[in-house]
Amino acid sequence: MAEDLVLDTAIRDWVLIPLSVVMVLIGILRYFVSKLMRSFQVPDHKIVKEGQVIVRARNLRASANFIPPKSFRSRRVYFSNEENGLLFVPKGQAQNAQAQMFSDPNMAMDMMKKNLSMIIPQTLTFAWVNFFFSGFVAAKIPFPLTQRFRSMLQNGIDLSTVDVSYVSSRSWYFLNLFGLRGLFSLILGEENATDDTQRMMQMSGFGFDPSKSLGAEKDGLDIVQHEWALPKFEHRAEAVLKKIVS
């Protein structure tokens, strides 16, 4: 149980290296295909305007202390006013955003295309790995693991006595999947379609982005207490001038 299994070097030549090479090639292929399929998305008026409103509101919150109180108050009213304030989103509209996003044909097509380009190669490669490279020990992980990882890392190997550090090629596939991201950004430059994990994280945070952030900005703005910083500056200027004159 604790003795070392000697793994054939042929495994390294015919399993590990070809698998990595294939994944790199598939990644490059996906990158070029996505470049070809990328359609120019006409930015929507409303979304651009909302983005800019948010930036402006954030600036207002951040530097509120630099402008006179009257101007700050008038700007705050302009933004969070009940009837036509820029940041005010009536409750009903907030729900619509997500529904709209799914019913908008262009956006739905775009999302589908992105999903497909991500899912299909992954599925195919996974099936290929399973078909060809299963049933044997592929590699040994250098650090010891607990028994809980056995089902995840060793599914081709049906011996329960083998140390969990010996893994099947499926785990090598997953390792490559997440690890080649760095390599791709070296080869292909920053924006490449192989950033699956990033995309997956983005998808879960999708949905109501615009109206929620507007509401958040409005709340932030309501909270801000205006404390005019300028009177302090007079004293500071005095100090500066004193230093210069002396």
Next chain:
Amino acid sequence: MVSKTEETQLNSLENQVDNGGGGAWEYLCLVRKLKVRRSDKVFKYGLSILNDPKKRSALGPEEWTLYEQVAIAALDCQCLDVTKDCIKVLQKKFPESKRVGRLNGMLLEAKGSWAEAEKAYSSLLEDNSLDQVIHKRRVAMAKAQGNISEAIELLNKYLEIFMADHDAWRELADIYVSLQMYKQAAFCYEELILSQPTVPLYHLAYADVLYTLGGLENLQTAKKYYASTIDLTGGKNTRAPFGICLCTSAIAQVSKGRNREDKESPELQSLAATALEKDYKQRAADKLGLLTSALRSMKF
């Protein structure tokens, strides 16, 4: 806006290129990055690179960016033929390009055919109504034709959508000041201060506008902003101490009858005056007499 280190770097590169050392390409790249307007130099050196086929092929894909840069510089130097040639080359390479369309529009503008340029820009806007640069070109056109009210209207419409664009706010503030619409200009400067609170230029300009508007409250606010300018520039700015002296004497005049609140730094004016005298003694000693007489007339 360009920081001081970047400006010194640019100037040193420029000197180097002027005096025959190499580095023209780095100079052009730096100009492009910093968006500085040095069209005559860009035109001279860019054209020399483009006319030399060996250097041109050494640039690779950057060649087209250089064509665009030289085309715009040529427009500024009124060498329209060079511009036409550059645009022809670019159009052959990128036939359906919006950037080339924009260059065409700028060429029409430079020739003075405003109506055609307007038509070209509107057709470009139809394809992509959110192209910021084209909107700004239309404003520039209106301003160049002398039609300031239309420029203001276009700029306002632009700012309704792109309200975080501080260059546009700056332009609007300039236009309002030129038309003496000081209250609106003050609003624009406030926007600028909000987005970039540590740039002393905006504080100074805002203080100027407030001082021009007049009225006790505005004068007091202006004084505070002159003080903040001094603070932000570490005392190196010369206009700000002048502003303080003027504000203090103006406040004194306006509030002659009522009792002045002396809690706000009474020393500020005398300190400012002394700092000014010291500065003038160092840098322009012959004008010191003018300064002292002016300051004396300001002191009540």
